[in-house]
Amino acid sequence: MKTWHIELADAEQTVALGELLAKACQQASVIYLEGDLGAGKTTLTRGFIQGKGHKGKVKSPTYTLVEPYELGDWRVNHFDLYRLADPEELEFIGIRDYFADDCLCLVEWPEKGQGFLPAADLLVELAYRGEQRSAEVKALSEQGQKVVEWLSQDAG
Numbered sequence: 803m804k805t806w807h808i809e810l811a812d813a814e815q816t817v818a819l820g821e822l823l824a825k826a827c828q829q830a831s832v833i834y835l836e837g838d839l840g841a842g843k844t845t846l847t848r849g850f851i852q853g854k855g856h857k858g859k860v861k862s863p864t865y866t867l868v869e870p871y872e873l874g875d876w877r878v879n880h881f882d883l884y885r886l887a888d889p890e891e892l893e894f895i896g897i898r899d900y901f902a903d904d905c906l907c908l909v910e911w912p913e914k915g916q917g918f919l920p921a922a923d924l925l926v927e928l929a930y931r932g933e934q935r936s937a938e939v940k941a942l943s944e945q946g947q948k949v950v951e952w953l954s955q956d957a958g
Contacts, residue, residue, distance in 0.1 A: 803941040804950040810935040816842040816928075819937055820849020823926075826949045826956075830903050832920055834912040837928030842935050843910045846926065847880050850908060854878055867895060879907045883914040892918040924949055 810816050823833070823846075833850075835843040848860040854873045863869040863882045871878040879900045886892070892915055901907055901920050912919055923946035927938045941947040 804947055804954065805941070806939045806950050806953045808937050808939075809931065810842065810928075810937055812934070813842070813845050816845040816935060816937075817849035817852070820846040820851075821853035822849075822953065823924075823939070823949070824850045824853025824906075826952045827906055829945055829948075831906050831923045831945055831949070832901065833906075833908045833924045833926060834922040835908060835910045835926050835928070836912070838930065841928040841930060842937075843928060844882070846928065846937070847908045847910070850906075851878055851880065854906070867891075868900060870900070875904065877902070877905045879905055881907065881909040881915075883909065883911040886911070886914045889915050889918045922946070 808819060810819060835846065837843055844862045851860050851871055854876055856871055856873055861869050863880055864885060867881060867883065867886065869880045871880070897918055909915065909919060912922065921942065923943040925940040925942055927940070929936050939950055939953060941950040
């Protein structure tokens with residue numbers, strides 16, 4: 803499977819990467835976001851949600867676990883599992899209902915939901931590079947492969 807790498811000088815470039823991913827994701831997808839606290843997972847998600855047409859504020863679902871957005875033909879679900887004490891808690895929020903054919907799902911801290919989350923199409927790993935960040939987008943499925951190929955061709 804393919805991987806695509808980009809250096810991110812600031813938060814604006816992280817938002818732009820999210821917008822680029824939103825443009826590339828034209829089929830239902832599950833995107834796992836990994837990185838240390840403050841690495842830019844929520845910032846990237848903000849760009850993705852805005853890239854799909856959301857005009858308002860993008861809230862972090864740190865305490866609610868999921869923040870859904872209805873955006874045209876898409877439902878975009880932003881998960882933040884950082885405070886999840888037990889993966890079984892996902893059953894109580896009806897986790898399966900969030901991963902439908904009209905959904906794009908971005909999951910921060912996916913390892914905390916292991917065993918209850920569907921497999922990812924993409925893994926985005928955000929890392930500190932001094933004052934900057936870097937992102938590596940890895941394809942984990944055929945759908946993810948299409949996205950990474952599009953990024954490689956159309957985004958440089």
